[in-house]
Structures are given as C-alpha cells and as structure tokens.
Amino acid sequence: MGRSKSKYTKYKIMKKNQFLINYLPETTLYTRKRMLRMLSKYKEVIIKPNVGRLGQGVIKVSDLGEKYNLGKKQYEVRIRNTSKFFDSVPSMLNHLNHIKSRKSYVIQRYIPLPLIDDQSFDMRIMLQRKRRSRDWVVSGKAVKVTLKEYFVSNACIQIETLEEAIRKSSLRNSSSEDKISKEIDRLSIILARHLQKYYKKDKEIGLDLAIDKNGRLWIIEANFKPMINMFRHLKDKSVYKEIRSYRKRM
Secondary structure, eight states: OOOOOOOHHHHHHHHSSSTTGGGOOEEEOHHHHHHHHHHHHEEHHHHHHSSOOOOTEEEEEEEEEEEEESSSEEEEETTTEEEEEEHHHHHHHHHHHHOEEEEEEEEEEOOOOEETTTEEEEEEEEEETTTOOOOOEEEEEEEEOOOTTOOOOSSSSEEEEEHHHHHHHHTTTOHHHHHHHHHHHHHHHHHHHHTTTOOOOOOOOEEEEEEESSOOEEEEEEESSSOOOOGGGSHHHHHHHHHHHHHHHH
16 A cells, blocks of 8 residues: 555655755644644634545635624634634534534645735646656646635636736735746755655656745645646646646656
C-alpha cells in the first residue's frame, strides 16, 4: 500500500522541510477543540475534506467579534457564496456538525487574498518531470480569479497570467511581478524535490499558492494528478502545449 496522499499527510511531510515551513499556513485535523483554538488565534479558518478535489465541501468560519457592542460575539459560517450567522459557539458548532459529512476534515488558517475588482485570486503552479528524470520544471503558472462573493477559487470566473493579475490587483503598487515569479519558481522546485522523496513515482504536481495582501506567498496544498484545463484559457497557448508535451513524456 502506498503512502497516503491526504491533505494532512502532505502537510506533515512538507513541514519536515525547514525552507517550506515558512510558507505553510497552520493546518490540523478537525476536532471541535482544535477548530475553536484556531478560530480564536486567527479569527478566520478554512475547513475542508482531508481527501477531496475541486473545492468541494470547503467551509469558511469567521469570528466577527462582538455584535452591536452588546458583549455577544457573532460567527459566520460560509459555503460557496452563502452565509449563516450565529450568536453562540454551540449553535455554530452544531451547524458545522450538520453540514459536514462523516469523512475526515482539516482546519487551515485562512489567508486573506488580494483583489481584482472585488474578486479574490490565487494561483495554480504546474510542476512536471520526464520519465526516468529527477529534474522538475515549472511548466505553467495560472491565476484563478473567483466569482464575486466566493472565497474558493475553484468557482473562478477567469484565468489570468501572474503578470496580468498583479497589474490589475491591489498588489500592483507593492509587489514586483519578477520578484514574485522568481520566488514562486524557487519555492515550487524545492517543494517538488522534497515531495519526491516520499512519493517517488509521481511526476506531476499541481501546486496551489496564495499571495496575501502583503505580497507574502503561502502554500495552500499540493495535488497529484492535477487537472490542467484551466491552462487552456490562457491567451498564451504555448503554456498548455508545454504541459501536454510533458505529459506525453512521463
């Protein structure tokens, strides 16, 4: 039996690397106690299935602070673009228990994303290597812009290049496109080489990265056998062709 490819297993593996640990938002397996600890610490958290794809079943929980200064906290539980509000911890936890399935979940610190016209975005980085080669390459970068009022980029309305996204975004005056791109390349290759020690047969990684509002990079998760359709929507069609070319040589 091969090593588990669950989100939490990969997170623990990435944490073993002293370089990668600086890019990892705190993540742990879901329990009520852990969720409340992380919510108290970060005020916003993401809850998602430990095994799953395409952003299905992802929940965002926010501590909104005191409501109308009456000394009563309010909590928001958000799925896709729909929110429900609760005035107590028990009612919020009971709602989570109702909407979660019985499968294992992880809790992750929420990273506030930069905006393009009130729509947030994150990135998919494609990493590939040829058959019988240990050399990884960054074969594609794409930015996923969400639909308005959505917090999960899988509900995306457009695909941009990194350069286009930064120029259009709230980062445009604070971040260098070239600097971020070079940091992404370095981070991605280090991550691929590290994961290869534990998943020796895999030759393809779809790395989901976020840039926070201060221009800092964060690793959201690393996916094996990722979907590549999003790269077809880039204006530069050579990126998609390059990814397809590598797939043929795996």
